[in-house]
Amino acid sequence: MYQDLKALFKSGLSSPISITWEITYGCNLSCTHCLSDSGSRAPGELGLDEAYELLDSLAAMKVFYINIGGGEPMLRRDFFQILDRAQNLGIGIKFSTNGYFLDDAAARKLSRYDNVDVQVSIDGHDQASNDIVRGAGSYNRALIALDNLRRSNFSSTKISVVINKHNIEHVDDLYTLAAQFGASLRITRLRPSGRGANSYQELSPSAQQYEVLHEWLLNHKDVLTGDSFFHLAPLGGSLEGLNMCGAGKVVCLVDPVGDVYACPFTIHPAFKAGNVREMSFREVWEKSPLFEQFRETDGPKSCQSCSVFSSCQGGCMAAKFHTGASLDDPDPDCVRGNGKVVGTVVSLRPKPLKRNVLI
Amino acid sequence: MLSLNRDFSYRCEKFGALLYQYSTRSLVVIRSQLVLEILDHLCSAPSTDSLIDGLVARGYSEVQVTNAITQLEAKGIVNFEHRTLS
Numbered sequence: 001m002y003q004d005l006k007a008l009f010k011s012g013l014s015s016p017i018s019i020t021w022e023i024t025y026g027c028n029l030s031c032t033h034c035l036s037d038s039g040s041r042a043p044g045e046l047g048l049d050e051a052y053e054l055l056d057s058l059a060a061m062k063v064f065y066i067n068i069g070g071g072e073p074m075l076r077r078d079f080f081q082i083l084d085r086a087q088n089l090g091i092g093i094k095f096s097t098n099g100y101f102l103d104d105a106a107a108r109k110l111s112r113y114d115n116v117d118v119q120v121s122i123d124g125h126d127q128a129s130n131d132i133v134r135g136a137g138s139y140n141r142a143l144i145a146l147d148n149l150r151r152s153n154f155s156s157t158k159i160s161v162v163i164n165k166h167n168i169e170h171v172d173d174l175y176t177l178a179a180q181f182g183a184s185l186r187i188t189r190l191r192p193s194g195r196g197a198n199s200y201q202e203l204s205p206s207a208q209q210y211e212v213l214h215e216w217l218l219n220h221k222d223v224l225t226g227d228s229f230f231h232l233a234p235l236g237g238s239l240e241g242l243n244m245c246g247a248g249k250v251v252c253l254v255d256p257v258g259d260v261y262a263c264p265f266t267i268h269p270a271f272k273a274g275n276v277r278e279m280s281f282r283e284v285w286e287k288s289p290l291f292e293q294f295r296e297t298d299g300p301k302s303c304q305s306c307s308v309f310s311s312c313q314g315g316c317m318a319a320k321f322h323t324g325a326s327l328d329d330p331d332p333d334c335v336r337g338n339g340k341v342v343g344t345v346v347s348l349r350p351k352p353l354k355r356n357v358l359i
Numbered sequence: 360m361l362s363l364n365r366d367f368s369y370r371c372e373k374f375g376a377l378l379y380q381y382s383t384r385s386l387v388v389i390r391s392q393l394v395l396e397i398l399d400h401l402c403s404a405p406s407t408d409s410l411i412d413g414l415v416a417r418g419y420s421e422v423q424v425t426n427a428i429t430q431l432e433a434k435g436i437v438n439f440e441h442r443t444l445s
Contacts, residue, residue: 005388008374015370017377017386062370064379064386090368092381115381 005242006313012249012295015061015285018094020253020264023051023082024071029098030195031123031134033162033203035265036255037194038071045256048078050277054254055085057281065092065115069264071256074101080109087113096121096160098138099145107148111155119160119186120145125173129166133203146181157183158224162190164203168213175220186224189231192322192332193265197344200323210333211235231315231331234308245317248273248291260284262294265318301328306336315339361397361407361428361437369398378436393419393427401437 026041027034046054058066066086073079073095086093092115099120102110110116122142124130130139149157159178161167167174171187178185192200205213210232217223218237227241242250247263254260258276261267273291274284285291298304300314315331323332324343332339363369369378375390376398389395396414404410407428414424431437 008372008388013377014372017379062368064368064377065384092379092384117384 006244009242009246009250010244010295010313012291015282016063016252017246017250018065018067019058019063019251020067020069021054022069022071022253022255022264023073023079024076024256026075027071027098028075028100029072029135029138031121032199033123033133033164033190033194033196035191035194035196036069036071036267041071042256046258046276048081050258051078051082052085054258054276054281055082055089055091057276059089059091061282061285063091065094067264068093068095070096072098072100074106083113083116087115093117094119097145098134099142100138102145102148104148104152107145107152107154110149111152117156117158118149118154119158120149120183121160121162122174122177123162123164124167125170125177129170133164143181146183149183150181155182157181158186159183160186160188163187163205163213164190165205165209166203168205168209171213171216171220171223175223184222184224185220186226188226189228189316189319191265191316191318192344193267193318197322200344201341204333207333207335207337210335214239231312231319231333232335233311234335243311244313245315247271247317248288248294252285252291254281260288262290263318265316266321268321270321271318300326300330302338303330306330306338308336361401361404361410361439363398363401364435364438367436371395371399391427393423394431397424397427397431397437407439 022036024041024045025036025038027038030039074097083093094117096119110118120142122130122139123133127139146157159174161174175185190196190200190204214232214235217225217239221240225239225241229239230243233239233243247266252260252262253264254276255267260273260276262271262273273288299309303309303314315334317327319332320327320329323341325332330338332341366382367378367380369376375388376395378387378389400410400413404413411421411424415421432439
């Protein structure tokens with residue numbers, strides 16, 4: 001079935017299934033692997049009226065849900081107004097947070113929404129392994145947020161983990177931790193984008209670790225992956241999800257200043273399709289030459305003769321790009337060992353404001 | 360009268376349609392032309408009878424249409440408001 005879906009989806013959908021919308025680059029943490037290199041707000045982030053306009057466009061295109069991220073989305077003072085508008089328009093929301101601002105009152109508020117998932121980021125099964133990546137105190141604050149959600153009977157909580165070579169050894173512990181809070185576990189692949197470009201080689205799991213993880217995922221079908229481990233598909237079995245790169249075909253990213261990129265891991269001018277201040281989101285989605293190119297491409301040339309090409313389709317475009325490879329090369333974590341890290345290409349985003357301020 | 364359950368959203372694609380269920384966060388591809396036409400005409404048809412009549416006029420048998428509607432209702436995709444018999 002998934003093979004069929006891949007064939008249907010690879011030439012692009014009329015609208016994205018979902019988009020990721022980084023609503024601010026402002027963040028109170030500075031995680032070593034942050035995919036968007038967040039910290040300070042970008043100048044000219046979309047205001048509330050522009051946010052409403054974008055949501056209206058997405059609703060008109062019947063985008064089913066939005067992944068709200070950042071930065072720390074709850075730093076925006078109009079965060080709940082954005083949620084209200086999305087709910088009124090019938091758009092589902094999944095948002096990622098470090099939990100610092102998810103106090104009792106916020107948890108109670110969230111529990112009144114339909115179709116809102118909260119993904120609390122934790123990158124280690126204990127304080128030491130988490131805080132070394134996410135910063136001192138971040139583990140405890142995430143647990144407090146999870147506890148607030150549980151006490152408010154919020155029903156759609158996830159613990160969201162970016163898999164690295166340390167925490168990959170503790171997926172069972174992370175699974176147990178999530179269960180303790182009545183949450184689901186969501187694990188995603190470390191990408192070399194944002195600050196992750198600098199920490200990728202140091203934090204990236206080994207090929208052997210990935211093989212063990214793949215087996216573990218096959219035995220834990222209730223663990224969500226954001227469809228991010230499709231480069232492991234040639235190992236066999238069938239992981240949940242489409243198992244394909246959906247960049248510009250089924251998903252895309254809108255950044256805080258309205259720039260539209262192919263996916264959350266490609267915040268770089270080479271992958272910019274347009275800006276929602278200059279044209280409508282629909283126009284960007286339907287007419288961007290870059291997206292058209294992705295929809296017409298059959299995958300990396302150097303992979304097309306590989307016997308497992310149909311299962312991984314050459315892997316993750318962002319992982320290649322940010323490790324200095326050509327898009328026609330294999331994924332740096334190719335399970336056949338054909339990939340390689342050539343160098344580091346860091347993301348380029350608008351220069352930050354000098355001071356981090358609440359919006 | 361039939362209506363799309365509020366737990367679902369759907370949209371047309373060149374290969375058929377996509378149906379998203381909010382409560383399960385799951386996506387289904389619809390390729391049956393009959394199901395597509397039922398979903399398309401849910402809002403515009405003034406009654407279930409006229410919806411069925413319209414589809415029969417397009418060449419489907421009444422049995423095909425009622426079976427498809429029954430299946431959609433069994434899966435919770437459409438709601439059927441039962442009329443009180445007078």
